[in-house]
Amino acid sequence: MNTLLLSRLRVACLAVFALVVSAVLAAGCATGSYVSDAQLERAKQERRAKYQSEEREKRRIKREHREARSWAGWIDEQVPPEGPAVLRRGDLVLGAAIARADYAGASATRLTHLRMTAAARNAVAEGNTERALDLLERAIAVDGGEGFAYLYLGHIYTRRGDLERASGFLQQARRLLPPDPALQDEVQWLTDMASGGAQAGMPR
Amino acid sequence: MSYAWEAPPPKRRLPFLTLFALVVPPLLAVALTAGWVFYGNVEELLAAKFDGRRWDFPTKIYSDHYPVYVGMPLSRDSLVQRLTRLGYRQVPVLPTARGEYRLVEFPPTVEIRLKAFQYPSYRERGRGVRIELSRREFVSAITDLDSDEVLFDVSLEPVVVTGLHGDIQEDRREMKLAEIPVPLVRAVVTVEDRRFFEHFGLDLRGLARAVIVNLRAGGVRQGGSTLTQQLMKNFFLTDARTLTRKLKEAVMALVAEKNFSKEAILESYLNEIYLGQKGPVGVHGIWEAAKFYFGREPRELGMGQIALLAGLIRAPNYYSPHTHPDRALERRNVVLRTMLRAGEIDQRTYKAALGEPLAVVAPPPSTQGSPYFVDYVRRELQETFPNEVLTSEGYSVFTTLDPELQNAAEQAVSGGLSRLEQDFPFLTKPGGGGLQAALIATNPRTGAIVAMVGGRNYRSTQFNRVTDAKRQPGSVFKPIVYLTALSAESPGSVHYLPTTIVDDAPFIWEYDKKQWEPHNYDDEYFGPVTIRRALELSLNAATASVARDVGIEAVRDMAVRLGIDESIPALPAIALGGWEVSPLEIARAYGVFASGGLATEPISIAKVVSREGGVVEGNRIAIRSAISPADAYLVTHLLEGVVERGTARKLRRIGFTPPAAGKTGTTNDYNDAWFAGYTRDVLAVVWVGFDHSRKLGLTGSTAALPIWTEFMKYAAAGKEPRPFEVPEGIVFEDVDIDSGMVATWACRDTVREAFLEGEEVSLRCRAH
Numbered sequence: 003m004n005t006l007l008l009s010r011l012r013v014a015c016l017a018v019f020a021l022v023v024s025a026v027l028a029a030g031c032a033t034g035s036y037v038s039d040a041q042l043e044r045a046k047q048e049r050r051a052k053y054q055s056e057e058r059e060k061r062r063i064k065r066e067h068r069e070a071r072s073w074a075g076w077i078d079e080q081v082p083p084e085g086p087a088v089l090r091r092g093d094l095v096l097g098a099a100i101a102r103a104d105y106a107g108a109s110a111t112r113l114t115h116l117r118m119t120a121a122a123r124n125a126v127a128e129g130n131t132e133r134a135l136d137l138l139e140r141a142i143a144v145d146g147g148e149g150f151a152y153l154y155l156g157h158i159y160t161r162r163g164d165l166e167r168a169s170g171f172l173q174q175a176r177r178l179l180p181p182d183p184a185l186q187d188e189v190q191w192l193t194d195m196a197s198g199g200a201q202a203g204m205p206r
Numbered sequence: 207m208s209y210a211w212e213a214p215p216p217k218r219r220l221p222f223l224t225l226f227a228l229v230v231p232p233l234l235a236v237a238l239t240a241g242w243v244f245y246g247n248v249e250e251l252l253a254a255k256f257d258g259r260r261w262d263f264p265t266k267i268y269s270d271h272y273p274v275y276v277g278m279p280l281s282r283d284s285l286v287q288r289l290t291r292l293g294y295r296q297v298p299v300l301p302t303a304r305g306e307y308r309l310v311e312f313p314p315t316v317e318i319r320l321k322a323f324q325y326p327s328y329r330e331r332g333r334g335v336r337i338e339l340s341r342r343e344f345v346s347a348i349t350d351l352d353s354d355e356v357l358f359d360v361s362l363e364p365v366v367v368t369g370l371h372g373d374i375q376e377d378r379r380e381m382k383l384a385e386i387p388v389p390l391v392r393a394v395v396t397v398e399d400r401r402f403f404e405h406f407g408l409d410l411r412g413l414a415r416a417v418i419v420n421l422r423a424g425g426v427r428q429g430g431s432t433l434t435q436q437l438m439k440n441f442f443l444t445d446a447r448t449l450t451r452k453l454k455e456a457v458m459a460l461v462a463e464k465n466f467s468k469e470a471i472l473e474s475y476l477n478e479i480y481l482g483q484k485g486p487v488g489v490h491g492i493w494e495a496a497k498f499y500f501g502r503e504p505r506e507l508g509m510g511q512i513a514l515l516a517g518l519i520r521a522p523n524y525y526s527p528h529t530h531p532d533r534a535l536e537r538r539n540v541v542l543r544t545m546l547r548a549g550e551i552d553q554r555t556y557k558a559a560l561g562e563p564l565a566v567v568a569p570p571p572s573t574q575g576s577p578y579f580v581d582y583v584r585r586e587l588q589e590t591f592p593n594e595v596l597t598s599e600g601y602s603v604f605t606t607l608d609p610e611l612q613n614a615a616e617q618a619v620s621g622g623l624s625r626l627e628q629d630f631p632f633l634t635k636p637g638g639g640g641l642q643a644a645l646i647a648t649n650p651r652t653g654a655i656v657a658m659v660g661g662r663n664y665r666s667t668q669f670n671r672v673t674d675a676k677r678q679p680g681s682v683f684k685p686i687v688y689l690t691a692l693s694a695e696s697p698g699s700v701h702y703l704p705t706t707i708v709d710d711a712p713f714i715w716e717y718d719k720k721q722w723e724p725h726n727y728d729d730e731y732f733g734p735v736t737i738r739r740a741l742e743l744s745l746n747a748a749t750a751s752v753a754r755d756v757g758i759e760a761v762r763d764m765a766v767r768l769g770i771d772e773s774i775p776a777l778p779a780i781a782l783g784g785w786e787v788s789p790l791e792i793a794r795a796y797g798v799f800a801s802g803g804l805a806t807e808p809i810s811i812a813k814v815v816s817r818e819g820g821v822v823e824g825n826r827i828a829i830r831s832a833i834s835p836a837d838a839y840l841v842t843h844l845l846e847g848v849v850e851r852g853t854a855r856k857l858r859r860i861g862f863t864p865p866a867a868g869k870t871g872t873t874n875d876y877n878d879a880w881f882a883g884y885t886r887d888v889l890a891v892v893w894v895g896f897d898h899s900r901k902l903g904l905t906g907s908t909a910a911l912p913i914w915t916e917f918m919k920y921a922a923a924g925k926e927p928r929p930f931e932v933p934e935g936i937v938f939e940d941v942d943i944d945s946g947m948v949a950t951w952a953c954r955d956t957v958r959e960a961f962l963e964g965e966e967v968s969l970r971c972r973a974h
Contacts, residue, residue, distance in 0.1 A: 017227030024235040046253050110277015111926055117358045132327035139827050146651035147931045170829040
């Protein structure tokens with residue numbers, strides 16, 4: 003046979019052989035890594051589900067951590083209120099105290115305490131207890147010499163069922179509030195509730 | 207035989223075709239396979255990023271908000287300082303945009319357009335207020351700027367103290383595309399990738415133009431990257447200018463465009479993009495950048511500010527309006543011109559925007575403020591939240607810190623220690639770890655920690671001496687002994703009054719088959735003295751004698767009731783402060799005196815709020831009656847004497863004038879110097895010494911008292927100076943200071959003494 007033809011035939015066979023091998027290799031790898039659209043979508047959904055379940059797990063851990071804390075745990079839970087929502091006598095005396103303080107030129111801190119307490123009382127009436135608590139704490143921080151903020155704090159915590167905290171505030175309220183008999187009765191009633199002994203209705 | 211030269215046989219070489227056939231197909235196959243695998247990996251990577259959480263949001267720690275109310279002492283400078291710290295901008299006209307204020311000379315008024323802020327329990331919508339200040343520097347009136355409604359108080363929003371970041375320090379707040387103003391989106395797209403909504407991830411026209419420009423310039427002058435490519439680079443790649451990186455970026459951009467919408471890509475881009483540096487923390491995203499440069503939310507930005515933000519993307523630090531306002535202005539104008547040419551804005555808007563000033567606000571202080579306090583808060587948070595949650599969930603932690611008081615505390619400590627080293631050079635000799643101090647300040651009525659300095663230099667040592675250092679309190683403990691003696695239920699053979707005479711003389715106290723002998727400073731003894739004088743002059747022998755009489759167990763129980771750790775033993779030495787406590791415990795104990803008998807827990811965290819606005823955790827005030835208000839007042843009245851006539855009288859000489867009560871403390875070996883004192887509104891405890899056993903050699907009056915005074919001068923400046931409240935059940939009588947009996951006209955040194963009702967002395971003084 004012609005030598006040139008033989009060599010060309012040899013080259014051609016080699017080329018075909020190399021092509022076939024490469025094609026087989028490529029097909030094998032591609033098959034191994036080929037992923038259809040449906041599979042991709044499924045994989046995406048699995049990843050999303052996994053992420054969501056990780057987030058759920060994280061939230062569960064956070065919840066457990068919160069529940070594990072004792073006195074410092076604070077969640078805006080709904081506690082059925084006990085007793086009436088309004089301290090009638092307290093509101094009246096507070097209003098009178100503000101008017102008197104305004105008229106008589108009382109100290110800025112005292113006036114601010116009284117006004118913040120009144121604003122807190124309004125916040126409670128609007129249903130924003132968190133805001134009311136913030137304002138009452140602010141009132142005490144400004145001037146702790148008035149009893150009204152302590153009274154309303156005691157009231158809120160009694161309604162929330164946090165009786166130990168309520169007792170502390172009511173004790174202080176009793177010391178600092180004006181010696182108005184009806185007001186002191188109201189404080190006593192709340193104190194009795196906070197110590198778990200109140201049976202009678204609210205004093206008029 | 208033939209000798210003719212014969213040509214060598216031709217070498218056999220593989221023909222080119224054979225080589226080609228052997229090499230190219232396998233290479234092609236490998237390249238195709240690698241490309242296929244890479245594509246798959248990129249798809250997975252992008253899916254994980256876009257479907258999962260794209261960023262970690264640091265927890266932000268806020269200070270307490272700043273209430274301003276009618277009648278409170280406030281100078282204009284102080285208010286302006288606060289506003290500047292919050293990023294408010296002074297304007298010459300009536301402020302119309304949130305974050306602006308104007309100063310009016312007469313009457314002295316500050317008109318402020320408050321920033322909108324989401325407090326835990328309500329939202330400040332950003333109203334305008336007018337705060338009038340009297341010439342005597344207090345707030346005389348507050349009115350609404352728009353309605354003239356009279357207000358009695360207003361709050362300035364809290365300051366961001368720091369953020370709790372993970373490994374990557376980035377500040378960012380995520381915004382939805384719908385929340386980002388359309389002009390801002392248009393500006394960014396116009397400047398960075400005009401054909402963003404048309405291309406498939408790569409902009410071939412832009413690429414070709416960039417190649418031509420760069421070839422002509424002989425270097426890289428223009429990039430042809432699309433927004434998508436930039437996003438891929440920021441998410442996954444580095445800034446390296448290599449071909450490999452560019453190729454990867456291109457492939458990733460193609461894959462991203464195939465799998466995600468243009469809106470999703472654009473939203474991610476606008477939240478990811480780097481726009482400046484705030485100290486060690488990068489400013490990322492449109493929201494943070496708008497706040498950082500302009501103190502406003504993105505929807506409150508003017509056209510000029512929008513153009514500047516869009517222009518910053520190319521080189522935020524080069525064009526930063528904080529450091530290069532001229533470049534920033536030029537860049538803004540370039541962006542405006544580009545937008546005009548592209549038809550995104552009309553001529554009128556263009557001209558109006560050109561005329562706007564840059565209106566940037568000063569960058570917030572770049573130092574990590576209040577590091578000891580932040581550490582303390584972080585420790586508290588870590589009791590509830592794992593570190594991964596704190597550095598990724600984007601909580602807002604509202605604390606009780608007062609940033610101005612914190613600043614004053616840090617300066618008082620640092621300045622005080624430097625002055626001590628100047629006045630007493632032996633303190634600078636090496637050894638003992640260097641002179642240190644700690645300061646804690648609280649609101650005694652609520653227990654809120656308003657300032658905390660745990661050491662001289664946080665960078666040198668993060669050890670918090672306020673909470674973790676246990677040192678002997680020395681004479682600072684003595685008021686607890688006298689409280690035990692004075693309280694209505696005190697045990698012991700004598701019922702003590704402030705005027706009861708005790709013998710200040712050496713004696714031996716026998717207990718548990720042991721002996722203990724208290725000594726006075728310099729071994730100087732005063733003989734018979736009143737309880738008041740014994741405390742004012744800090745007499746050890748007299749105090750120990752009282753402690754022995756009332757019983758050391760009663761003293762120990764009283765200490766625990768006031769908040770000292772219950773590990774304190776009932777040993778005689780505790781009467782003179784011979785047991786180790788932390789400054790925080792002393793603050794807790796003195797807080798009972800300052801609050802009129804109420805024990806409160808120190809609080810540093812008020813609320814933890816999630817990114818969605820829900821309260822995750824909160825600490826509310828809780829009070830407990832530890833002692834009666836009357837007993838607390840008796841001690842306060844005695845401690846006022848320490849300040850007026852006793853070992854702490856130096857604070858009046860230094861210039862502190864408001865009513866105050868306090869006690870110095872020096873340990874027997876002169877290792878520790880203390881001062882614990884309070885006014886009606888602020889309590890502060892200062893400790894000075896060396897960390898490792900080395901003698902300080904100075905008393906509490908010399909070392910700790912000046913630091914306390916320096917701090918309290920600032921703290922008291924913002925409060926009305928009020929005397930301590932006298933509770934029910936207290937009566938007063940003028941008595942002779944030495945005999946303790948009712949003063950007559952012949953007595954020269956008298957004091958107005960306080961007694962429990964019914965216990966006041968009636969015998970007249972016969973000593974003079």
